[in-house]
Amino acid sequence: MISRTIKILFISLLHLAILRCKPAKTKLQDLKKPNIVLINIDDLGYKDLGFMGSEYYETPNLDAFAKEGMVFYNAYAGAANCAPSRACLISGLNTPRHGVYTVSPSDRGDIKTRKLIPIKNTAHLNDTIFTLPQMLKSAGYTTASFGKWHIGKDPNKQGIDYNIGGSEKGHPGNGGYFSPYKIDHITNGKKGEYLTDRLTDEAIHYINKNKDTTFFIYMPYYTVHTPIMGKEDLVAKFKSKKGQNGQNRPDYAAMVYAMDQNVGRLLDALKQNGLEENTLVIFTSDNGGIRSISEQNPLRAGKGSYYEGGIRVPLVIKWPGKIRPKSTSTAPVSNLDFYPTLQHVTNPQKRARLLDGINLEPILYGEQPIAHNLYFHFPIYLQKYDQLKDQGRDPLFRTRPGSVIISGDWKLHEYFEDGALELYNLKTDIGEKNNLVEQNPAKTKELYEELNRWRTQMKAPVPTLINKAYDPTY
Template identity: 35%
Template structure:
């Protein structure tokens, strides 16, 4: 049974169904059909892995075009520094710890575990608002159907439930088949990145014309195994294989994988354009954590995936909605958990109460441009690491040692200034301790 805190929102949704047009909406000229949402998530993509974020080597014209036509965020952060926690936060609007998923839901150790179905998700919320919901790609919040996408609000699911699969054989890193059609294993031939966009377009072709949709495209790229579209399978069922793939030049494979991802993003956007869906569709692109140490680029940040330094959680993010979101660059602090309430608000739905994420639609909605964003303190925790951020101040705690950084002058987090600013240090340290103490933790997957 879902939490009572959502009753207000659901009543609002029921009321919406009685009107041909919602009130005070940013899409009043888009027609009577409520807006659609396309959420595209890359896997392990670093802050500097796209052309629009400064990469001069990897060619990403389609995503760069989204950034040019939409709002590019330069201070967007994942709630986790590895895959599962961010996905939990994005879907629930909560901190990963509150969602019960602080660490990776691994193929080896957590095959009977997952995020509790009692957690209310963005997919459930939009489904109850009248949207058809579909996930194509990576789930990574539970291996068994009782923890799967179909019990968390998705009408359709085609993809994999583990952290990574072979891009061709779709076998996970423990040697199990991992390509699902809803609740059944049902392999499908094709390169992983191509399959996700293929299934997305087939979904769009079959959708009901008068019904809005929420399409979540959770790509595997550029997570290992490092396999470009012209490579072949490495993994076999129960076999022995190199976890990261057999390609010797992994950086070149990584480049091919991102460029394939970009091509497939372009396919989906082109379909929306050609079928006159762009005007009524909010498109969001983001990554689930920072790039890896050896192949990803997080420049100019320090750190990488698995760390609470900026490089572990500051990632690319783009919001695009033709003629609704004005092109530009936002320097506002945004986290994965903010997407749930922000999407709800942009679609003119009642924002659920008691979410840890905040409605930041003011950044994207010109009708709310006169509203101020209240400064807040946000937190990260992973294993022996913790961090707190308020404004440009960031507290970093690793193995019990705490440091303070001023990100406005030290984005690389190299100069500890806690001695110069003891009051700021004590404030953030106290806030972090209070946040930890106040967490109502369930079974935390670490």
């Protein structure tokens, strides 16, 4: 009797142990790779949003979105203007590796004011580069782009399955924000249809149609790039509002507001299709704003400059269940980091062999951030926008040939024409007003040597040929 009782007890304990060893029931959503939506606004400044401190522009949808994910306060574009920045994002490679340094040509400005012959620019990404969309296709994603491509003539040859509005063109053309349009790969809507609205309509249609697939949607809106054109009713709305702190253009405010409305519509489409919980959304800008249009105080300069106003950008990443709402980060990151992060998240069959960014997941999940330097290389010239407002190193150029390193709180600029160095502590001087080269020679030497090591490793071309037409007295 006793042995039979022991046997029954043994069987019961064994059965209980087996039940405990069974894996927990896994939701289908946990096994499915996340949909990815990457919103890349054109020329939107670091402080052109309510949640980033603007008191003139109104961005209620993005303000709400920022509370649902992680806001980065030290986020950077890969370059200071659109073509190289987008090339960095889509390739995961820094500018010396792909050779896209600007929107061609690289010898901008008066020939008599350029001391060096700049490095020749590469207009588009080489088709041999394994792009972010191509990597995601290898991970099982369908891919779509709605808006400005600008890094090749045909997005379909660079990993995009479905393209609306994208080609080598970098802006919508004179008067081009209203139908009839002047961009490629789009049909005209009703006369007066607004391009930003139309691109969102197309993206929502795509979501509705492909909600049962795993998709990557790239939303490189043309807005808020010039020409500055807002809807009449929205322009009127901001004419009655007082501007402040260098932000006071009603037509630009109208563009920002329409952009916010459309991002809100896009996010609502994800919710309505039951996709919000399994969609990773990235919102950013391709470079800083144009300072003569919208100032980013206290940041110095704007688009085309490698001072903070030209490269520091807004960035929010949301992924429900993975990224804690209302979280923030001060870690220095750049759009070069998107590719390695998404590659690790999606685990594709074919991976990029070489990437210059880092995987952001430890930061996104609230773990110990990875300390890494940011590097920028621009062996080219970009002429001024507005001599009085640009805040460049000199009144003739937004950029002269040089390189930059950001390491922790420190930032070093090097200029190739005269070998000049500028050292700033961004923690105490985000406006880059006080050059500390003479006060801190040790830090200057440390960053200068590291910048040189990086250029050597990258085989970054440095212009050395003297321009015979240069006239220092001109």
